[in-house]
Amino acid sequence: MESHPHGSGPALQFTSVFNEASRPVKSFHLQDISNSLPHRTPVAIRPPSPNPGPAQCPAGRRGPSCEPEPKPIMRRRAKSLSSSTDEHSCRNMQVRFVDSLGLELEDVKFFTASEDPRVPVHVITRLLASSELASRKKLELELPYFQPAFPDNISAESGFLERLIQQRVSLEQMFYSELGIIGTVQVLNLAYEKEVTVIYSFTDWKSRAESKASWISTVHRDGSDPESDVFRFHLPVPPFIMTPGAVLQFAIRFRVTGSEYWDNNAGCDYKLTCQTYKITVPRECEDSLVHFV
Numbered sequence: 001m002e003s004h005p006h007g008s009g010p011a012l013q014f015t016s017v018f019n020e021a022s023r024p025v026k027s028f029h030l031q032d033i034s035n036s037l038p039h040r041t042p043v044a045i046r047p048p049s050p051n052p053g054p055a056q057c058p059a060g061r062r063g064p065s066c067e068p069e070p071k072p073i074m075r076r077r078a079k080s081l082s083s084s085t086d087e088h089s090c091r092n093m094q095v096r097f098v099d100s101l102g103l104e105l106e107d108v109k110f111f112t113a114s115e116d117p118r119v120p121v122h123v124i125t126r127l128l129a130s131s132e133l134a135s136r137k138k139l140e141l142e143l144p145y146f147q148p149a150f151p152d153n154i155s156a157e158s159g160f161l162e163r164l165i166q167q168r169v170s171l172e173q174m175f176y177s178e179l180g181i182i183g184t185v186q187v188l189n190l191a192y193e194k195e196v197t198v199i200y201s202f203t204d205w206k207s208r209a210e211s212k213a214s215w216i217s218t219v220h221r222d223g224s225d226p227e228s229d230v231f232r233f234h235l236p237v238p239p240f241i242m243t244p245g246a247v248l249q250f251a252i253r254f255r256v257t258g259s260e261y262w263d264n265n266a267g268c269d270y271k272l273t274c275q276t277y278k279i280t281v282p283r284e285c286e287d288s289l290v291h292f293v
Helices: 030-036 083-091 121-134 160-167 283-292
Strands: 010-014 026-029 139-148 169-177 180-188 194-201 209-212 214-219 228-235 247-256 259-263 270-281
Touching: 139 169, 160 169, 160 180, 160 259, 169 247, 169 259, 180 194, 180 247, 194 228, 209 228
Parallel strands: none
Antiparallel strands: 010 026, 139 270, 169 180, 180 228, 194 209, 194 247, 214 228, 247 259, 247 270
16 A cells, blocks of 8 residues: 555555566555545434433334233122122121031031930049049049849859850850950860850840950860860940949850850850949049049
């Protein structure tokens, strides 16, 4: 690049390496190129306002960035429910509690004088004990028990072995506890497979239940006396049965080699009658006994 003596601006000079001596040199002036371009009017730039307003969309034209003008929401009162019935419907509103199947969770029962609810004996006993403790009286409890109409230990009675040989089955002994009545039975060892069942009733045989006995030991005797097996049984006694005067009756059935033998106390059944007895609780045991009851 070199300066032209007659031009006012710099000039560009292009030369070719091929045949440099035979071709003339051409020069271009930047000022001439700039003057040949069309003239543009300068545009004034306005600074932005400190609080610009919402963007305005051209009339009749909606772009993706322009949101529609919001319309006011008209709220109307339902014609089916007038304002005069609002307060009346709220006053008559009812609440129902139901389960997942729609069944009522609330059940109201009215008792008449002849339908007083029965309170369990153990609940009454605890309430009485708490009342006596609050009044600083001596604590006395009435405990129920079953009194048998036969000897507790029949095996200790004379003639037990003869009775066992004659009947093949006989009640041996009875035990009483808060868990119920436990007894033992002896049966002759006539075969390996045998079944001993106690049939009992609290309703004078209007209804009955059965309890199977389980083997516990074998009794071996000297001489010609036969050996016997001992079975143990358990009779559950529900709390509502433990009322004075309630009677428990039972008999014993023995099945072996296709035969059946019974011990029903010579046709009178074994009977136990519920009775009560009183005990006085020492002061140092009152608190613990109330929690036990």
